[in-house]
Amino acid sequence: MSTTSATTLDSPVLRAIRTHTQSDNPSSFLALNTGNSVLTLPGVDGVAVHRRTGRHLVQFGGPFAAPGAYAQLLTGLREHAREEKLDLVAVQLQRADAERYREAGFTVNQIGASWAVHLPEFSLRGTRFMQLRNKISRALRNGLVVEEVPADECETALATIDEAWLGSKGEHARPLEFLVGQVGGPAQGHRRLFVGSIEGAPVSYISYSPVYGTRSGWMHDLSRRIPGGSPGLMEAINAAAIEKFTEEGVEWLHFGFTPFTGLSEDNELPGHSPSFQWLMHFLWAEGAALYPAQSQLDYKEKWAPHAVLPEYVAFDGPASIAGFAHIFRACNAF
């Protein structure tokens, strides 16, 4: 058993997320984030990606593994956590993962959903998108120009946008990580970056990560803008990216995971915690201070997603408030 860094591109992580797509995790590219740890086992085809925080081991997704290796990696990660005296909690499990974890004795609950647009069916025409078109038009009338650019050609501009964006979030704001994308680093060659500029000055950007599996395409990942600028910046950038992706024949544009959204009794598995289920509904309604799920979903729903994919959390033991809190701690939320 070994644990290593996730990021080098000749690491088993990139090969695993490209090859072992049975769970169809649209966020699998986050496995390559800097700061992740990776568990591998000798002679076992796959990886388990995780972060240690406090007395918890927080796993991202299920094992990205060959069908015959999945259970071995899950068992290996459980043993690793127990040896380290850590409580294991897994997040962003897809439905197929969730069923495997339940069978393995975990307590599994829906924690939210991810949202995706099927590009061959998508068009901005029609009254449904009138407001969205108006916002995009306003941004373009204000001089916005959208270009796809290599990240290494605009590092300073991106840093300026990031700094202004974070500054607008308040004195104690911290940039989230782990379950959100990154720009730069060894994995950047696989991402795509669309930058919006006004009068030559970059004011906003969206980074897109590759998505593998049956709903392959791109994931609308990290996005930032300088606060107080023109309305419609992000919408105009995304519309430009959609136009390009559609020309290329891309099938799916994913908007990624939003906690506390898309909750449904139908998505829960036997043995789930009713308290935790109630808590997710409460946080959807009242939990903006913990995570602004409603405003995040507002943005995603503007694009009328065709697919809502439930995502799950799994606790190795009973459902745990401490385990749940440590998912956010692993994300640098506190």
Next chain:
Amino acid sequence: MTIAARDPRSTDELRQALVESLMAMIGAPDDIPTAETAATTLHSLDERLTAESSTR
């Protein structure tokens, strides 16, 4: 008799306590008594909600 059956708090009070336990965990993530209190509250509420569901 289960823990939930002994717990004198109403279901709404248990729900409120669950939310407060989450806030407490965020405030003191390494505090073991806080984690234990949260675990007890969640367990009590799980049993209460399961019992209420079965009587509907």
